[in-house]
Amino acid sequence: MKEKIKESLYSIIIDLYGSSEFIHDEFEISIQDNKEKEYGDLASNVALVLAKPLKRNPREIAEEIKIKFITDKEIVKVDVAGPGFINFFLSKESHGAILKDISIQKNNFGKIESNNQKVLIEYVSSNPTGPLHVGHGRGAVFGSVLSRLLKEAGFQVDEEYYVNDFGRQMNILSASLWIRYAQLFDKNIKMLNNGYQGDYLIAIAQNLKKFRSDELYEDDEEIKSLLENENEDAEKHTDEVIESIKSKLSDEFSYVRDFALREILELIKEDLLEFGVEHNHWFSESALYKSELHDLSKVDQSIEELSSKGFVYEKEGAIWFKSSELGDDKDRVLKRGNGEFTYFASDVAYHLDKYDRGYDRIINIWGSDHHGYLPRVKAAMEASKKNVEKLEVVFIQFANLIRAGKKVTMSTRSGKFITLKELIEEVTSEAARFFYINRKADQHLDFDLDLAKEQSKDNPLYYIQYAHARICSVLRKSKAREEELNTSELGLLDSNKEIEIQKILKQYPPLIERAALASEPHLICYYLKDLASIFHSYYNTEKFIVEDQKLMNSRLFLLSGVKQVICNGLTILGINAPHEM
């Protein structure tokens, strides 16, 4: 309908003012939906835009255009109002077209045809040193919903988890696991202070014992006393412990590490699956350091790449990247003085690898505390002559959990954080998803645990699901068959509420497109709340199961459309639309 009006307006304007130089192919006519019904259904500001170049009064221009505009069965009236808006009034029947679209397209209503673009979304990527906690929840849901949304919008999406299975933290994890394992044989062994304290490692140690019995343990006074005697320098002490365990276990140390990694990834995958999050790619950081035969590893290659472009130098024994020349605050170390690569070096290689895989869009979901990290990654891509535009990073703000009106405090250091699993068990996976995605990503979020569990209209998810269940109930009671609902009498849907519902349904496809392009899935939540709200209101003013068959038919057809759109929206959020509650 908007397109149709645009075309008409365009030809009228060419006709009237075509000789003017500023009317050309790029001239954009915008048509907006009207909020106030007295202004009609749609409006164009074209006369206001033309006023300046034509040096004429906008109302006069609007009047000229209005006279030329030919009304028909759908557009029944054209009017000029305010400073020079041209308002269009649609016939009552014309609103019903959307219901027919929905009934034909069903689950595909809102879906956009494939655009043949490939997009990579990397998210969660939590360190594989322990189970996911609530801090990871928001990013997990965001990535998951954005993936679904982009698929809906015609993209081909890969969802990737980057596993940081390289470097010092893996050694700390291995040492922590081994100590837990050793404690199964000797309770007097002290846990490493800087180690991973969580109970999950005790469970994993018990598994390790099942596989290897006591093969990896023998009484060792040296390690025991080392653990007893903490050094003032905690970091140094940690390294000493790692070294002594490493030399004790020699080749078996990597077995312990792989065991820990495998078990923890298993935990993470289980939790994610429970949360409706499923990555189809798992990318290992350590793979970036493997080299085949005489080839360089990916990390070496990427440093080589930066070097060949003249962005690498050596200073004080370390290898640096000249990121300051490409928009970063300062230069960054790629390889430390002690010969170890930095995390950044991995990330350069990782991102170059993402580019090599031929994606049209590369999206990273990062915690907002990483925002200072982006300039150096972009600098590295720019230095490697990659198209930096392709790389998008969405920063996710922290979420506070609120219980009984108070912030739930957590501290990572003591290991006393609430795990994602516990959150899901408390409020259900669906409520957790909804509450996490209900807010713009870059805004702080207060997650009200009590509200998420509440079964009333105050809980927005409940409210939306209830609308769906209510419609299902009406359709059941009416004994109507949805597929047989007649589409010929839609002019009967002429009350204010009925027309408003149809207008809101019409907004769904453009909403999906906008949410996808702007990476703003929270818009779906707000839309669904609006749709549920107008439905509940309608429900209280009108009866649907009535004597008049044609009227009943039309109203049920409308409800069926609402039901379908709620279902489609909830599906993108990864939430079930219940048939009864």
Next chain:
RNA sequence: GCCCCGUUAGCUCAGUCGGAUAGAGCGCUGGAUUCCUAAUCCAGAGGCCAUAGGUUCAAAUCCUGUACGGGGCACCA
């Protein structure tokens, strides 16, 4: 010090490409149920869109300054 993000009703927040009289929920006040799920609905009160300029026919929306709040600035990951 530098860099991000924010500031909209008492509270929590939406606000599309800049459009006509700025929206919702909670809370507050008052109402609706012989009837398809009251797990709901209706009505009322409540606003200097932080602040000062600028751009524009038109600014909560775009630009600049200021104030306040949150976060970030490693040879950590």
